[in-house]
Amino acid sequence: xxxxLKFSGLLVAASxxxxxxxxxxxxxxxxxxxxxxxIAAWDLDVSPDGTGLPVGxxxxxxxxxIFANKCAACHGDFAEGIGNWPKLAGGADTLDRDDPLKTVxxxxxxxxxxxxxxxxSMPYGDAGxxxxxxxxxxxxxxxxxxxxxxxxxxLSDKTFFEVEMPNADGFIFDDRATTEYAQWSGEPCxxxxxxxxxxxxxxxxxxxxxxxxxxxxxxxxxxxxxxxDVPVEVPVEAAFDADLAAEGEKVFRxxxxxxxxxxxxxxxxxxxxxxxxxxxAGAVExxxxxxxLMAAAEGGLIWTEEEMAAFLANPKGYMKGTKMSFAGLxxxxxxxxxxxxxxxxxx
Amino acid sequence: MxxxxxxxxxxxxxxxxxxxxxGAGALSVGAAKAQTPDPLITELQPWAQGFGDGVDTxxxxxxxxxxxxxxxxxxEWLTADTISSINFTPIHALEGTITPQGCAFERHHxxxxxxxxxxxxLMINGLVDTPLxxxxxxxxxxxxxxxxxFCECAANTGMEWAGAxxxxxxxxxGMIHNMEYTGVPLxxxxxxxxxxAAGDLKDKWVFVEGADASSNGRSIPMEKAxxxxxxxxxxxxEALRKEHGYPVxxxxxxxxxxxxxxxxxxxxxxxxxxxxxxxxxxxTDTLANGISRKWTWAMDxxxxxxxxxxxxxxxxxxxxxxxxGLAWSGRGAITRVDVSKDGGMSWETARLAKPGEKxxxxxxxxxxxxxxSEMMLQSRAMDETGYIQPTKTQLREVRGLNSIYHNxxxxxxxxxxxxxxxxxxxx
Numbered sequence: 001x002x003x004x005l006k007f008s009g010l011l012v013a014a015s016x017x018x019x020x021x022x023x024x025x026x027x028x029x030x031x032x033x034x035x036x037x038x039i040a041a042w043d044l045d046v047s048p049d050g051t052g053l054p055v056g057x058x059x060x061x062x063x064x065x066i067f068a069n070k071c072a073a074c075h076g077d078f079a080e081g082i083g084n085w086p087k088l089a090g091g092a093d094t095l096d097r098d099d100p101l102k103t104v105x106x107x108x109x110x111x112x113x114x115x116x117x118x119x120x121s122m123p124y125g126d127a128g129x130x131x132x133x134x135x136x137x138x139x140x141x142x143x144x145x146x147x148x149x150x151x152x153x154x155l156s157d158k159t160f161f162e163v164e165m166p167n168a169d170g171f172i173f174d175d176r177a178t179t180e181y182a183q184w185s186g187e188p189c190x191x192x193x194x195x196x197x198x199x200x201x202x203x204x205x206x207x208x209x210x211x212x213x214x215x216x217x218x219x220x221x222x223x224x225x226x227x228x229d230v231p232v233e234v235p236v237e238a239a240f241d242a243d244l245a246a247e248g249e250k251v252f253r254x255x256x257x258x259x260x261x262x263x264x265x266x267x268x269x270x271x272x273x274x275x276x277x278x279x280x281a282g283a284v285e286x287x288x289x290x291x292x293l294m295a296a297a298e299g300g301l302i303w304t305e306e307e308m309a310a311f312l313a314n315p316k317g318y319m320k321g322t323k324m325s326f327a328g329l330x331x332x333x334x335x336x337x338x339x340x341x342x343x344x345x346x347x
Numbered sequence: 348m349x350x351x352x353x354x355x356x357x358x359x360x361x362x363x364x365x366x367x368x369x370g371a372g373a374l375s376v377g378a379a380k381a382q383t384p385d386p387l388i389t390e391l392q393p394w395a396q397g398f399g400d401g402v403d404t405x406x407x408x409x410x411x412x413x414x415x416x417x418x419x420x421x422x423e424w425l426t427a428d429t430i431s432s433i434n435f436t437p438i439h440a441l442e443g444t445i446t447p448q449g450c451a452f453e454r455h456h457x458x459x460x461x462x463x464x465x466x467x468x469l470m471i472n473g474l475v476d477t478p479l480x481x482x483x484x485x486x487x488x489x490x491x492x493x494x495x496x497f498c499e500c501a502a503n504t505g506m507e508w509a510g511a512x513x514x515x516x517x518x519x520x521g522m523i524h525n526m527e528y529t530g531v532p533l534x535x536x537x538x539x540x541x542x543x544a545a546g547d548l549k550d551k552w553v554f555v556e557g558a559d560a561s562s563n564g565r566s567i568p569m570e571k572a573x574x575x576x577x578x579x580x581x582x583x584x585e586a587l588r589k590e591h592g593y594p595v596x597x598x599x600x601x602x603x604x605x606x607x608x609x610x611x612x613x614x615x616x617x618x619x620x621x622x623x624x625x626x627x628x629x630x631t632d633t634l635a636n637g638i639s640r641k642w643t644w645a646m647d648x649x650x651x652x653x654x655x656x657x658x659x660x661x662x663x664x665x666x667x668x669x670x671x672g673l674a675w676s677g678r679g680a681i682t683r684v685d686v687s688k689d690g691g692m693s694w695e696t697a698r699l700a701k702p703g704e705k706x707x708x709x710x711x712x713x714x715x716x717x718x719x720s721e722m723m724l725q726s727r728a729m730d731e732t733g734y735i736q737p738t739k740t741q742l743r744e745v746r747g748l749n750s751i752y753h754n755x756x757x758x759x760x761x762x763x764x765x766x767x768x769x770x771x772x773x774x
Contacts, residue, residue: 027539030485034470034478042470042613045554045564045621074427084427096637100749102628107639110622117624120562124431127457127560171631174643179745185733188685190694196774197690197723199761201510203657203770209514210422253458256430268428 046116050160053115057156058137060144066134067141070123073258073269073325079103079145082269089145092166105146109168111160114139125257241340248341251334255326261345270324276303277343292321308342309335409449416440419450420517425506430458431561433500435521438651438673439658443700444525444708445495448588451524454500454604456561459590462610467558467594469536469578473615474551476541483594486580489531489539494577494600495707497675499523499646501603501630501752507739508748511759511772516656519758519770520649523675525708528598530579533572537616545616548573554621555597558612565606566620567599571644575600578611601677601706602644603752605630635747646677648736649755650684650711650728661717661766668717670697674709676730681709683729688715690723690759690773691738697726722762723773739772 046052068077074085081087091101100106104114119135121127130138140155143163149155155163203209252261258269265272271287282289282297289297296319301307311318312335314328329335410417419434426432433454436446453459464483472478500522506512513519537553545551553572556564567576577598580587587593592609599606605625620626626641633639652672655661661668674681681703685694700710711726728736739756761771 027541028489030488030539031471031479031481034472034480038470038480039472039478043472043615045556045615045623047617047619048622049619084424095633095639096635098748100633100637102633104628108628110627113622113624113627116564116621120556120564121457121560121624124457125560127562170637171627171639171641174640174645176640176643176645176647180647180737181732181734184735184737184741186735188694188727188729188735190685192692193694194690194692194774197692198774199723199771200774201772202761203511203514206510206512208422208424208512209518209657210420212416257428260428 048110054132056132063137063141244340248337290323439516446524453590471540474545497525504754515658520651526582528579529581530577533576554615558610564623632750648676648730650674650726665719670713674728679731684711686713687725688722724760
């Protein structure tokens with residue numbers, strides 16, 4: 001809090017007027033009192049001083065398993081991050097380098113932030129479902145991945161502040177008023193401001209600007225790829241149920257973090273799924289499948305409704321070693337809905 | 348005319364197609380001297396003879412198909428997926444200052460959610476006399492205000508720190524929109540819950556969060572909360588769009604867009620900041636020495652020429668040319684904008700379409716004659732605090748290259764003799 005007091009002193013020193021609130025402001029009598037249960041359901045934030053931390057505990061060993069099931073699809077088995085997804089570990093001593101790697105370990109000043117964020121906003125696409133103990137365990141695993149705790153350290157509301165965050169002192173308050181504003185003011189130069197101007201860099205050299213392409217072209221390309229891969233003996237599927245597919249679209253939110261489907265879909269953490277139903281396994285161009293999946297593909301696996309349902313029900317049980325670190329869809333009606341949705345993106 | 352012909356070369360770049368096609372066609376020809384009678388005038392045209400659409404053809408209208416290229420665009424490589432991502436306002440193709448909602452940039456952390464008014468609840472809790480829950484209907488019964496404010500993502504122009512990267516004003520400066528908001532001052536709602544319980548307000552904060560899965564929580568000092576923050580439910584006269592937080596969002600004038608929490612569901616009065624992910628691991632500015640600034644909320648004065656620009660080349664040849672752009676400051680009103688055609692060697696003061704308004708976009712014009720020679724176009728904004736928009740070199744001297752956020756440097760477009768423009772960095 002001492003840091004904060006210093007800051008509020010600055011505000012006052014800068015003579016920003018503080019609006020007065022009258023002691024007995026008129027009220028309108030609108031709204032209704034919030035019930036304790038309602039506040040408890042929504043007020044989950046955790047402050048740096050530990051305010052808001054629930055009773056609970058977890059260690060890195062528990063965390064590793066939960067992380068593998070619920071986090072690793074994007075953040076990697078070792079919290080190293082996959083593709084463009086956030087890296088949560090590593091980056092120590094990189095903050096003053098050209099490309100600093102900002103992770104929970106290298107950058108985050110408060111451990112409370114990790115608990116607060118994971119509890120309220122993670123896992124991506126399935127937020128608010130973790131128990132307090134699971135959150136402690138995941139935070140412990142992230143700390144362990146950053147070499148900040150030993151594997152036998154039990155993180156809890158009691159031990160929370162035994163953990164030292166390496167970059168805790170790495171922040172200063174906005175100092176633009178002193179470092180920038182004074183020197184970038186006054187009367188600007190209008191004539192002969194420089195003797196010479198040369199172009200030193202051009203965006204076209206990098207060529208990273210998105211180019212417009214016709215959506216229809218993309219679709220054609222995608223369907224060409226699929227067409228060439230689909231064997232002649234495409235299994236005949238049952239009639240299409242649009243309502244069920246609409247249900248499936250909602251369920252598909254759980255998959256969206258890793259899979260794209262439809263117009264312009266591309267491979268991400270998982271392969272694009274356009275045309276997947278009835279297609280041979282392991283056939284999406286440009287996607288690097290796991291070895292077991294490629295073996296199954298060579299064995300002639302076709303994504304029939306039956307096979308897909310079995311895979312979705314228990315990915316790791318169906319195919320040991322699959323890259324798909326998704327816990328699975330236990331409910332049969334969800335499996336059916338999603339399969340119907342996948343079918344709606346056929347040829 | 349010969350000048351016209353040589354400078355009308357169609358662009359190779361696909362995204363210029365619309366503009367180039369318009370330039371090469373009838374629009375630019377015949378302006379000076381018509382050799383033959385224009386059939387568009389001399390012949391009876393179908394639209395002048397028959398009927399157009401009746402009313403009710405489109406109960407809620409979209410722009411005509413010929414404006415189909417004036418759309419938000421995404422830079423795919425920036426983010427892992429489109430659910431937690433950002434796209435860009437087509438500022439190169441817009442005029443005036445108000446951004447139509449349908450093409451105003453979007454930034455989601457967990458996707459744009461579908462939240463009905465009847466399912467909407469706003470809770471005020473923490474250090475208040477009576478924690479309250481408001482329905483959407485309740486909000487419409489408080490006295491409301493109308494204000495025009497810009498909303499700029501702190502990362503706008505963030506890809507340009509290390510050098511010229513993206514070729515188009517939409518991509519370099521399009522994480523911004525400017526709308527007229529209708530809403531209730533946050534102050535009114537806090538007073539409704541009662542702030543006596545908070546004691547001395549000087550060191551108090553509000554923590555605000557959204558109803559979406561990301562919740563995107565941010566801490567705002569009480570001083571700002573009581574000053575001009577708005578709990579808004581309309582924009583540009585109509586309901587907020589889903590992608591901008593329907594039915595209710597927070598408006599935090601002049602401060603970085605991440606604090607403008609969408610689908611706002613909870614406001615907690617606290618005695619300190621939460622230091623959430625969005626205000627520690629993100630939206631903090633790392634300096635060259637590895638130390639990072641935090642709580643850099645205000646968006647400093649900034650401007651950009653929107654036309655001509657890479658996506659809006661000159662297609663009409665030499666002669667009268669309107670150079671136009673946008674200027675804004677999160678610390679007050681824009682007072683002046685200067686434009687340079689020679690990369691900052693000399694400057695001319697531009698005309699403001701109307702006097703600058705606090706924390707709102709200001710449109711500027713330089714009505715000029717183009718002789719067809721190459722230009723290095725820049726604009727430089729000044730605000731009422733006396734602040735002058737810095738060059739990228741000046742920014743780098745203080746902050747280094749790793750700040751990501753709050754890049755408000757002077758932008759340079761190299762306009763070639765053929766009218767095409769390119770994003771460049773100059774000495």
